[in-house]
Amino acid sequence: MRAIRIEEFGGPEVLVPVEVPDPVAGPGEVLVRVAAAGVNRADALVRSGRYHRAGRPPLIPGAEAAGTVAAVGEGVSGFAPGQRVLALDGGKAPGFYAESAVVPATQLVALPDGVDLTTAATLPVAWLSAWYCLRRLARVGKDDTVLVKAAASGVGTAAVQIAAATGARVLALAGSAGKAAWAGEFGAHATVDGSAHPGEAEVEEVLRLTEGRGADVVLDTVGGRAFGLSLREVAQGGRVVALANVALEPSTVDTRDFYPKNASILGFQLTNLQLSGWDPRPDLRELVDGVAAGDYRVPIETVLPLDQARAAHERLESRDSRGKIVLTVAGAGR
Structure with a gap:
């Protein structure tokens, strides 16, 4: 699959498109075909080596995404292939700057009608x-x-x-x-x-x-x-x-x-709140329902294809952006 990987810490230029093996969902996990991934300041900190949970390169960044379920692992219920979901990073590589990602089922929420995948990808962070x-x-x-x-x-x-x-x-x-x-x-x-x-x-x-x-x-x-x-x-x-x-x-x-x-x-x-045992799903569901009902507007300033992650980070760090920046995966649907 196609992914954006950090081979070494540094500026936006270290975000390199690569081919990596497709991930496989294990017990309690769901394989998600990523349609869109939100870009956050935490991603820039990961890239530069200034984030406390980043680990060491090579790394695939991205802490939030939306897409469709591709497969479910053993013991997972409530999700089925083709279902639209939004996902929050569960701490297991790869991250969401990729065509697919494995996510713990406890970090997923089904999307209601009325919320498109690009908008949904901006919500979990x-x-x-x-x-x-x-x-x-x-x-x-x-x-x-x-x-x-x-x-x-x-x-x-x-x-x-x-x-x-x-x-x-x-x-x-x-x-x-x-x-x-x-x-x-x-x-x-x-x-x-x-x-x-x-x-x-x-x-x-x-x-x-x-x-x-x-x-x-x-x-x-x-x-x-x-x-x-x-x-x-x-x-x-x-x-x-x-x-x-x-x-x-x-x-x-x-x-x-x-x-x-x-x-x-x-x-x-x-x-760190996630590490303390907090379950994000009730809050995410309430938030997503509010977006679906039209209670909130989600401003998205810039939408770029996955391979332009470098340009997305340059825009983010320019401090001129207003609202969210999103990376999308070609052919994944919206």
């Missing part, structure tokens, strides 16, 4: 992360004000919609005026242009928009020095959810910025 952080960790409700950082990203556009669907008031912060305005189209009640409000000015703007109170929930996907701002922007008794550190730099925390507020800092990392 960014959307599920936003969903879990807001619905399960922060327990966002209709009386909350939620500040979403990097709101034009895949996680950000998902978070704006998920928070707004609860009835919460949503502030969308993005790195440019154009990105902020675009993120606002997904249900935000106010937007913040980070380029016009750097550093201390960002804090002042968030406080202005919340009448000095701060946000009940801050979803921080940026990390680094920006995380310290999140602690100053959270309200009394609020919750700051640390989802990522795309800044790839240490976050300096002054405890005086949050303990007098009785605020909470909540950490989230999808793969």
